[in-house]
Amino acid sequence: MKLLAIDCAANLCAACVYDSDADAELGREVRDLGKGHAEHLMAVIETALEASGAGYQDLNAVAVSIGPGSFTGLRVGVSTARGLALALKIPAIGVTTLEALAAEGAHAFPGRAVLAALDAGREEIHAALYDRALVETYGPSVATLAEAVTVAINADAILVGTAAPLIAQSAGRVFDTGPVAATADIATYARLAAAKGPGEKPKPLYLRGADAKPQAGFILPRQGKGNDS
Numbered sequence: 001m002k003l004l005a006i007d008c009a010a011n012l013c014a015a016c017v018y019d020s021d022a023d024a025e026l027g028r029e030v031r032d033l034g035k036g037h038a039e040h041l042m043a044v045i046e047t048a049l050e051a052s053g054a055g056y057q058d059l060n061a062v063a064v065s066i067g068p069g070s071f072t073g074l075r076v077g078v079s080t081a082r083g084l085a086l087a088l089k090i091p092a093i094g095v096t097t098l099e100a101l102a103a104e105g106a107h108a109f110p111g112r113a114v115l116a117a118l119d120a121g122r123e124e125i126h127a128a129l130y131d132r133a134l135v136e137t138y139g140p141s142v143a144t145l146a147e148a149v150t151v152a153i154n155a156d157a158i159l160v161g162t163a164a165p166l167i168a169q170s171a172g173r174v175f176d177t178g179p180v181a182a183t184a185d186i187a188t189y190a191r192l193a194a195a196k197g198p199g200e201k202p203k204p205l206y207l208r209g210a211d212a213k214p215q216a217g218f219i220l221p222r223q224g225k226g227n228d229s
Contacts (some may be wrong), residue, residue, distance in 0.1 A: 001060040002026070003053075004084070005190035006045060008037040008077035009069030009097045010182035015045045017052035017059075018190035027051025037076045045080075059090060063193030065183060066094040067205040068118060068126040068140065074204035079203060086138045093193040094202025098128040098140050098161070100188045105160035105178030106134055112153040113137075117148050117163035118182060126207050127162045129155055142207050145170050 001021060008013040013036075016028035029047035031040060049055060067074045078094070085092035098116035105114040114134070117127040125148045128139030138151055145163075149171045152159060156177035159167055160178035168175050 001195060002054055002058050003061045003063055003190055003194055004045065004048070004101065005063040005186055006041065006077055006081060007065040007120055007183055007189055008041060008080075009065040009067055010073065012183060012186075013037045013044050014038050014186040015041075016186045017048055017054050018187060018191055018194065020191075020194035021229070025190070026054060028186060029135045030186060037070075037073045041076060041080055044170050052197075054086070056088060059084075059088060061085075061090050061193065061198070062088075063173040063189050064092060064094055064202050065100065065189055066202050068071065068098055068120070068207050069097050069183065071204075071206065073129075074206070075091035078202050078204050091198035092202050093196055093198060094199075094200075095189045095192045095196070096128070096140060096205055097183050099130070099136070100184035100192060101135070101160040101179060101181070102128070102130040102134060103192055104184050106130070106132075107157045108178045113157040113178070114178070115152045115157040115167070116146070117143075117152075117159065117161045117167060118142050119161075119163040119166060120208070124208070127163070127167070129157060140205065140207060170224055189202060198214055207213045210214050 003018045011034045013033045014030040017026040029044045036105040062081045062085050066078050081092045102116040114130045120126045125143045127143045159175045164180050
């Protein structure tokens with residue numbers, strides 16, 4: 001099976017083509033954008049396809065990172081994956097950033113529980129705990145730093161994600177640590193999606209609302225039927 005994986009969850013705009021039968025990545029393109037995923041994603045996908053020697057007609061599935069992550073980036077990635085899947089009549093498969101990071105931590109430290117934790121700002125952490133078999137046992141949820149420290153210590157977990165240094169510092173102890181990043185390598189998403197197989201249509205995993213909201217002073221009051229104004 002040839003699978004296209006795309007990731008816009010964080011600063012990277014990434015795509016790769018993966019052959020699950022050979023367990024081989026065929027081609028990739030990764031750009032560190034920060035913002036502007038919508039303008040670059042299709043070019044990134046086409047570059048990855050060209051590098052792989054495959055075309056859209058050769059794809060059997062599309063994988064996409066569904067977050068938590070950038071509010072806008074997730075919408076871009078998921079809508080593109082679902083659009084391609086619909087047009088090509090192939091399944092779209094969602095993989096969370098937390099499970100992808102956890103898989104990389106488990107690869108570095110086999111047989112250990114993994115706490116994937118992302119610094120969400122506002123003293124919030126987006127976290128999920130995975131056991132030795134990479135089965136999710138906590139989260140994904142919004143946690144305080146204290147809560148994340150408690151989970152990590154109780155599980156004797158490996159730490160991965162951008163919040164890993166915060167958790168270790170707050171705990172006052174050393175943890176085994178995997179990738180301290182906001183997202184995993186694009187090939188990790190491809191491998192996890194291939195193993196997971198088709199399921200529900202992917203949708204963005206938002207653990208809190210968008211930062212951009214109307215200011216209260218600019219919200220117009222709802223007018224009743226009997227209001228003459």
